[in-house]
Amino acid sequence: MKRNKQIDIKLALALAGTFNFLCCCARACLLPFLTLYFRQLGLSPAMTGIVMGTKHLITLVWTPVASLLSKHYNKRRAVITGSLVCSAAVALVLLLIPPTDVGARIGNCNKSELSPTQSSGGNLIESSVGPTTTVHPKTNETLGVTTPPDTKSALSRTSVHRLSPDNITTSVNDSLGEPSIGAPIVNQTTNSVAAPVRNKRSTEEATEKTHFDFLGSLKTMDPLHQLFFLILITVSLFESASAPLEWTADDGLYEYLDYADASDRYSSTGVWGLLGAAFGVGGAGLLVSQLSCFIADQTPRSAVHFFCYAAVAVLALPVASYLPLYLNKKRDRANGLLKAMQLVRNSPRALLCAATTLLVGVATSAVDNFLLWQMQDRGSTELHMGMSLALALLSQAAYPLLAGCVSKLLSPGRVLAIGAASLGLQCFYYSFLWGAWAALPAQVLSCFSSGALWWAVKVQCDDVATPGAERSVRRIYTALSVHLGSALGSFVGGLVVQRFGLVWLFIGVAVGLMLWCVCLPVLQWKAPRQRRINYSRLLAADASEASDSESEQERDWLDKAMEDDRGNNNHARRANH
Structure with missing residues (x-):
């Protein structure tokens, strides 16, 4: 009776339902929209399928192993807390991966909300057929620079992340051979000028890839495959961190209720997961739709899904610290x-x-x-x-x-x-x-x-x-x-x-x-x-x-005893006679 007084079944079910609601809400804020974010970054459908398939395979293999290890070493609560914190951190790291094109981040935003430079795909320099002019983004002063055909294609691919307003003039002058101030600029299309321009462009592209030095094999790849492997690695880390959460909490709760002879009430917490997921996906969609295309300096509104996941995961931490868990070592x-x-x-x-x-x-x-x-x-x-x-x-x-x-x-x-x-x-x-x-x-x-x-x-x-x-x-x-x-x-x-x-x-x-x-x-x-x-x-x-x-x-036995007793009595009677 003392064991039953120490266990509050209603409180345990309330905590388990709240935790299940918050965890499913956090995942629903991000995971349904994850492939849409990959599309905005520039991944192809085949690359998106490979990333999501790898994510499911990691869950298939790692979930039972991590849950078994957490039980063997009696670290279930530490695994649950670490899973929430690490998955939230890795989700925010995914936002640091740059897209293949700034225009891809715009997604399905209303074009009327974008500025002229943003609606053109994020390029600060616009090129047209024939002589082109470069406009300073702040002062709108025409620089009066005529670019050759080879240079126009290079400049048109220069994004906001690669070119700042202060060095637009310098970059254009460098690509044209650094003319003196006030000297007339002539449109030169000879090979002697085109070759240095191409060499300069290749040098700049090599410099831009130096931040991938920690993944040396990626330096020789094109930007799309670099993006693909970075996303694949990050999503794999995210799934490795979040996969043990469900089974570990589920096993601890079931063994706790089984210890209290209330395992028949275990299934009542499942509906809270569906309600939490519905609230998370609906609320995140409503919130993001009310924002402009960019919530900060070149930060797309789709990043709100990652912030919502991190916020709800952190909100679940206090509940995880009081989550009812029990270790039954007899169960294998x-x-x-x-x-x-x-x-x-x-x-x-x-x-x-x-x-x-x-x-x-x-x-x-x-x-x-x-x-x-x-x-x-x-x-x-x-x-x-x-x-x-x-x-x-x-x-x-x-x-x-x-x-x-x-x-x-x-x-x-x-x-x-x-x-x-x-x-x-x-x-x-x-x-x-x-x-x-x-x-x-x-x-x-x-x-x-x-x-x-x-x-x-x-x-x-x-x-x-x-x-x-x-x-x-x-x-x-x-x-x-x-x-x-x-x-x-x-x-x-x-x-x-x-x-x-x-x-x-x-x-x-x-x-x-x-x-x-x-x-x-x-x-x-x-x-x-x-x-x-x-x-x-x-x-x-x-x-x-x-x-x-x-x-x-x-x-x-009784019949045998009675028969023996009858036999003995009959034998005694015969002896007396």
């Missing part, structure tokens, strides 16, 4: 995952469910990575994007309210097929977007795609798992869908968009899901149905059998 997570894999492998219906979740993960990655690209091409702003994604999450969170009615009409296998088909219809709809708000109606289907699908997966986990292994089996399905499937989908999706375009990506995903949904009921019908073992009845049967055997043994 490694053996639990291996046992869960064996349970899934030995059940044909569980394997069909695993294949479905893997395909759903591939399709979901196409939506997560490139839906915002499609919406941006149709005129959507961050407001439309945030509201659409928030509606999808709220619709998914509302499915438990309908689960009771749906389970009476459809079996879990049919619900699984309907969920995959609904996702296919969503992808097919995304390929025909026509306006800024066009994606909003399709998001309501998330109730029957993501919500129904994961409900069916949960039922399948309960059917195939032995007592105490439900969470491990569920993590197998999550790893297949959210991480492995999303990684494969990111790699393939980026190549498809690069080669065929966004429209064909969504059409291909929709066709693939529809074909699988046609085959899935037939395969489920052919698969042998394994009867679920009711362990409570089995234990009751064992107890009744044991009691019956004990009573039978007692009867046998």
